[in-house]
Amino acid sequence: MRELRLLSRRCAVGLAQALALALPGLAPGAVAQPARQFSFALTGDAIITRRLSVYQEPEFLGLIDLLRKADASFTNLEMLFHDYEPWPMHVSGGTWMRADPALVKELVWAGFDLVSLANNHAGDYGVEGMRLTQRYVRAAGLVGAGTGENLAEAREAKFLETARGRVALISVASTFTPHSAASPPRGAVRGRPGLSPLRFSTTRELPRAQLERLRGTLRESGLNVPDRGDRFQLFGNWFAVGARRAQRSIPDSGDVASIAAVVRNARRLADYVLVTIHAHEAGGELSMPAEFLVSFARAMVDAGADLFVGHGPHVLRGIELYKGKPIFFSLGDFIFQNETVTRLPEESYAPLGLDPTRGVADFNAARYGNDTRGFPAQREVWESVVALPTFSGKTLSSLELVPITLGFGQPTAERGRPQLAQGELAAKILRDVAERSEAFGTEIQVRGGRGYVTLKR
Numbered sequence: 001m002r003e004l005r006l007l008s009r010r011c012a013v014g015l016a017q018a019l020a021l022a023l024p025g026l027a028p029g030a031v032a033q034p035a036r037q038f039s040f041a042l043t044g045d046a047i048i049t050r051r052l053s054v055y056q057e058p059e060f061l062g063l064i065d066l067l068r069k070a071d072a073s074f075t076n077l078e079m080l081f082h083d084y085e086p087w088p089m090h091v092s093g094g095t096w097m098r099a100d101p102a103l104v105k106e107l108v109w110a111g112f113d114l115v116s117l118a119n120n121h122a123g124d125y126g127v128e129g130m131r132l133t134q135r136y137v138r139a140a141g142l143v144g145a146g147t148g149e150n151l152a153e154a155r156e157a158k159f160l161e162t163a164r165g166r167v168a169l170i171s172v173a174s175t176f177t178p179h180s181a182a183s184p185p186r187g188a189v190r191g192r193p194g195l196s197p198l199r200f201s202t203t204r205e206l207p208r209a210q211l212e213r214l215r216g217t218l219r220e221s222g223l224n225v226p227d228r229g230d231r232f233q234l235f236g237n238w239f240a241v242g243a244r245r246a247q248r249s250i251p252d253s254g255d256v257a258s259i260a261a262v263v264r265n266a267r268r269l270a271d272y273v274l275v276t277i278h279a280h281e282a283g284g285e286l287s288m289p290a291e292f293l294v295s296f297a298r299a300m301v302d303a304g305a306d307l308f309v310g311h312g313p314h315v316l317r318g319i320e321l322y323k324g325k326p327i328f329f330s331l332g333d334f335i336f337q338n339e340t341v342t343r344l345p346e347e348s349y350a351p352l353g354l355d356p357t358r359g360v361a362d363f364n365a366a367r368y369g370n371d372t373r374g375f376p377a378q379r380e381v382w383e384s385v386v387a388l389p390t391f392s393g394k395t396l397s398s399l400e401l402v403p404i405t406l407g408f409g410q411p412t413a414e415r416g417r418p419q420l421a422q423g424e425l426a427a428k429i430l431r432d433v434a435e436r437s438e439a440f441g442t443e444i445q446v447r448g449g450r451g452y453v454t455l456k457r
Contacts, residue, residue: 035393044331067111093120118146123180146171150191165271205242267304320440332384401451
């Protein structure tokens with residue numbers, strides 16, 4: 001036995017020496033180790049108002065299994081959790097979002113680890129609603145980023161510890177109600193609690209002749225615009241001379257610098273940095289990102305982000321591989337149960353002329369014309385993908401897209417919960433994201449009902 005052990009030892013030494021000769025950069029006595037694998041499951045908006053864990057369909061449980069198997073799973077938590085302790089604000093992000101605090105545990109059951117809290121509903125129930133949501137999210141064991149007691153806290157990265165690596169999450173929003181944006185302290189005045197904002201400016205470009213006609217019309221109407229020059233501002237909107245009609249947008253340089261600094265710090269403290277943004281703003285068509293969003297996403301990768309995830313417009317947008325890092329301009333919806341909120345304030349009903357005897361179902365019927373307009377009538381709102389990027393060390397080694405359906409056309413009580421898409425619907429969803437990715441030079445191949453992004457080597 002002793003001789004056998006000596007022989008094994010000599011073989012091991014010989015193998016190490018052979019590797020050292022074949023790989024000159026390898027330290028003496030060291031054996032090359034394969035790069036560690038790390039997998040993500042990335043989703044879009046989660047507007048949850050009903051339990052998930054009671055369902056047993058194979059298409060649903062198969063999707064849940066994907067989330068649970070990933071080393072880190074993310075969603076945008078577009079929901080507030082409280083028991084109506086706070087007052088609703090006079091302005092909401094569209095619907096005053098609120099759900100039973102117990103439902104945060106359903107997201108944990110589903111396999112989620114990371115959630116963004118920065119979105120246009122973060123301020124629906126004021127600062128107290130934001131704080132209560134943070135509290136329930138933390139108590140459930142989720143890592144949430146994007147809101148805080150002042151701007152610095154809202155900006156800062158939050159960290160997820162896993163057996164295979166540490167993940168930093170940084171979340172911001174470009175779509176938000178003004179009262180929900182956090183601010184820094186100034187002198188003896190405390191900063192305002194809220195979300196981490198990315199502001200931007202928009203300029204509408206017009207050919208010279210059209211701009212001058214607009215200027216003349218505005219001046220004849222008594223509005224104070226300059227009588228000459230290549231650009232002017234009116235009611236916060238910029239108009240400028242351009243070669244053709246176009247809308248240009250640029251992110252606020254101060255916000256970009258501030259967020260980039262957080263990313264640069266986080267990349268030295270974590271193995272992977274995930275930056276997310278809630279952005280409804282479009283570049284013409286809703287399925288195309290606004291110009292400022294493309295600039296911001298690339299700036300975050302330049303600063304050290306390994307992944308960038310957009311959400312907010314409720315439809316899929318294209319995918320870009322920028323310097324080897326994936327940018328998802330929108331992953332659409334993952335859970336979309338906004339029609340089954342329990343209560344809504346008077347501010348929801350009054351504009352629709354609904355008297356105090358009417359409830360949430362009446363509000364939905366009036367708002368959506370009995371499902372003939374708005375979200376219920378828009379098929380793409382109920383179609384999405386789950387993105388499954390895998391890294392080998394710091395290098396993206398694969399990127400799989402799994403199509404899902406949220407039940408377009410189903411009754412209100414049933415639609416909004418995700419399941420794996422099948423057949424022609426799955427093929428249609430993958431065609432949509434492939435076509436929208438072409439503008440960014442990204443190729444997606446479809447095999448076996450799933451999409452595979454062609455990686456640039």
